Amino acid sequence: MLRDITLGQYYQTESVIHRLDPRVKLVATICYILSLFLVDSVWGYLAAGLFLAVMIRLSHVPFKFMVKGMKAIILLLALTVAFNLFLTPGEPLVSVWKLTITKEGVRVAVMMAVRLTFLIIGSSVMTLTTTPNNLTDGMEKLMKPLRKIRVPVHEIAMMMSIALRFIPILLEETDKIMKAQIARGADFESGSILKKARALVPLLVPLFISAFRRANDLAMAMEARCYRGGDNRTKMKPLIYQRRDRLAYIVLALYLVGCFVIG
Amino acid sequence: MSLILDHVNYIYGEDTSMAVAALRDVNLVMGDGEFIGLIGHTGSGKSTLVQQLNGLLAPTSGSVYFNGNDIGDKDYNRKELRSKVGLVFQYPEHQLFEVTVFEDVCFGPKNLGLSPKEVELRAYEALKQVGISDEQFYQSPFELSGGQKRRVAIAGVLAMKPDILILDEPTAGLDPKGRDEILGQIRKLKEETGMTIILVSHSMEDVAEYVDRIIVMNQGSVIFDGLPREVFRHYDELEKIGLAAPQMTYVMNRLQQEGFSVNADAITIEEAKQEILKSLKRG
Numbered sequence: 001m002l003r004d005i006t007l008g009q010y011y012q013t014e015s016v017i018h019r020l021d022p023r024v025k026l027v028a029t030i031c032y033i034l035s036l037f038l039v040d041s042v043w044g045y046l047a048a049g050l051f052l053a054v055m056i057r058l059s060h061v062p063f064k065f066m067v068k069g070m071k072a073i074i075l076l077l078a079l080t081v082a083f084n085l086f087l088t089p090g091e092p093l094v095s096v097w098k099l100t101i102t103k104e105g106v107r108v109a110v111m112m113a114v115r116l117t118f119l120i121i122g123s124s125v126m127t128l129t130t131t132p133n134n135l136t137d138g139m140e141k142l143m144k145p146l147r148k149i150r151v152p153v154h155e156i157a158m159m160m161s162i163a164l165r166f167i168p169i170l171l172e173e174t175d176k177i178m179k180a181q182i183a184r185g186a187d188f189e190s191g192s193i194l195k196k197a198r199a200l201v202p203l204l205v206p207l208f209i210s211a212f213r214r215a216n217d218l219a220m221a222m223e224a225r226c227y228r229g230g231d232n233r234t235k236m237k238p239l240i241y242q243r244r245d246r247l248a249y250i251v252l253a254l255y256l257v258g259c260f261v262i263g
Numbered sequence: 264m265s266l267i268l269d270h271v272n273y274i275y276g277e278d279t280s281m282a283v284a285a286l287r288d289v290n291l292v293m294g295d296g297e298f299i300g301l302i303g304h305t306g307s308g309k310s311t312l313v314q315q316l317n318g319l320l321a322p323t324s325g326s327v328y329f330n331g332n333d334i335g336d337k338d339y340n341r342k343e344l345r346s347k348v349g350l351v352f353q354y355p356e357h358q359l360f361e362v363t364v365f366e367d368v369c370f371g372p373k374n375l376g377l378s379p380k381e382v383e384l385r386a387y388e389a390l391k392q393v394g395i396s397d398e399q400f401y402q403s404p405f406e407l408s409g410g411q412k413r414r415v416a417i418a419g420v421l422a423m424k425p426d427i428l429i430l431d432e433p434t435a436g437l438d439p440k441g442r443d444e445i446l447g448q449i450r451k452l453k454e455e456t457g458m459t460i461i462l463v464s465h466s467m468e469d470v471a472e473y474v475d476r477i478i479v480m481n482q483g484s485v486i487f488d489g490l491p492r493e494v495f496r497h498y499d500e501l502e503k504i505g506l507a508a509p510q511m512t513y514v515m516n517r518l519q520q521e522g523f524s525v526n527a528d529a530i531t532i533e534e535a536k537q538e539i540l541k542s543l544k545r546g
Contacts, residue, residue: 012281064278179319180358183350184419185342185374202370205360209405 011128015060018129021245022138028252029126035259036115036122043262045114051255052122061128066121077116084109132164141239154230162218170211177206264330264426264459266293266316266348271325273311273483285311286322287483293427293461298453300470300491301463303480304505309463310353312480313429316461317341317348346375349425353432355416359404364395364415367404371423389422390415392455393448410441414448421452427459428452434469446473467501471509472531479506492528511535 017025036048056063070077090104127135140157147153178188181202188199273286285308293299303309314320315327318334318341327334334344352358361367368386377385390400393414399407404415413433420428430449434442450473453460464470470477477494479487481504487494495501498508498516515527515535525542529535 176352177358179314180352180355181370182319183317183345183352184358184371185345185423186370187342187374202358202360206358210357 009128010131011061011065013060015058015129016244017055017059017125019244020129020248021239021241022130022134023142023239023241024245024248024252025126025130026135026138026142028248029123031252031256032122033119035256036118039259039262041262044259045111045118047255047258047262048118049114052118052125055125056121059125059129061125066124066128070117070120073116073120077113080116081109081113084112133161136161136164137235137239152230154233158230166211166214169214170207173210174203174207177203177210264295265328266427267291267328268312268315269326269328271312271315271322271327273308273315273320274323275311277323285483286315289325289483289485291478291485291488293459295459296457297459297476298474299459299461300474300477301461301480302465302467302470302477302506304465307480308483309465309480310431311483313350313431313461313463316427316429317345317350319350346371346423347426349420349423349428351417351420351428351430351433353435354413355419355433356404356409356412358419359412359416362403363401364404364407365390365400367415368418368422371419375423385422385424386418389418392421392452393418394444410437410444413437413441413445417445425458427461429461429463431463432465433462434464434466442469449473465506467495467507468509471495491530495528495530 032048032051039045039048056066085101085105086099088102088105088108090102092100093103093106094101130138136157139160140153143151143153143156182188186199186202188196188203191199268289268291271286271289272284275281275283275285289308289312301309301312311320315322318327318339321335329344329348332339334341359367361370365383365386368389369382372382372385395411395414395418399411404412407415417430417433433445433449437445446469449460449462452458462470462474467477471491474491477487477489477491478485479494479501486504487497487501495508495512498512501508509530511529511532511534512527515525515529515538518525518539519527523539523542524545525538529538
């Protein structure tokens, strides 16, 4: 039941996008999100959509898998569209009861929907094609200049990678405890909100206990291996830009210039 | 009481690149009062199989019947099924959550909607069945030892009075003493109540002397199903899939090869001793 969450998950397969340096993917994702807010014409959105479609094709991740992750934000999407549709002032188009749909409203609502959808799918292309470890490695290296102003870059990256690593573990644990309690007749699905909240106690107590136990074990294991933060720490597989990464940057630059020109 | 699995297949992560077939065409009939050992090494599909039996997982194809009814039917009462088919998971002590041992055991029967009196009666009975003493009833379950915690967790399922009790690796992570205690308790339970028990394990040695039927799984399929001594005759095949027969099987087979006229079906040390004495007298 909890295995259906795909947002932030890694999809293992072989592709150009998978092999790219995580730094390239991070920069590209940020640039892509920025470009979505820069363009303001139909052509601009078409360009953004085309770019995304090509990336998805290159990533070899089934499109169905990406859309599955969208389910989680469908409510958010619907709300945004509704607010924009009804609350944008302008030339009235249809009027029902107290609600008026304006021409500008339709335009803004459609744009918002497209923007959000692209944004989510765009960032999930990154998470689906990059292992969490790689991602935090890339982040650490990108943020390295910040160490000059005493930002604990390595520690932040380590915390992130541990947090990311724990997500699937805790999901699995939740699934297991949930099943064990269901086998004892627990009911997590029916009843009022209050009843549902109370039904979570037999799930949350064991989950917290196990999370603390695991955190404790991990801290011990790290200490036992003499972990002491980021100073003078070297990497087994340092990130080095390859030819394909430079090429990717060029493609990205071309896309950004294109967006400026069109949109 | 009967459980029937009819051509059950189960695939994890269908439609993704990580799809794994966990069960392949499993057909089984489990009857009243049987004491079954379900054996297979890690990843052979045992845990997936037992979750089919109380409807926690629905087969990808095929059906499971309990007392003649398909448990996959839309209007089948799965909550009642779960009280009839009690499932004790691996490391069940990780599911304890209440303030006291007694309250934790009450959780199951309470969920069945029984009267408070009946709930407490059942909890008391169940805790007695697993050998927890009165003084421990009102302790926090987290203060108990590993073996005791596990017995409390087993009591939590027993208190629902199931017809079938399934225990997934009940001895995992226990020391030899804790293991013998738990297995002894399960045997006693079997003798006293006559309920059907399915013992899941990766170790033949553990279950050999307790159960009267062994089902061996490998890569999601049932490969042997029969009396322990019948199954152990295939000891070389068992070894090929990473399992082993009890040590006595090896000793007796070796003796036979060396020319002693012993019956190689002996499983326990006691049986082996009798066999060897008999053969020596004859010789």
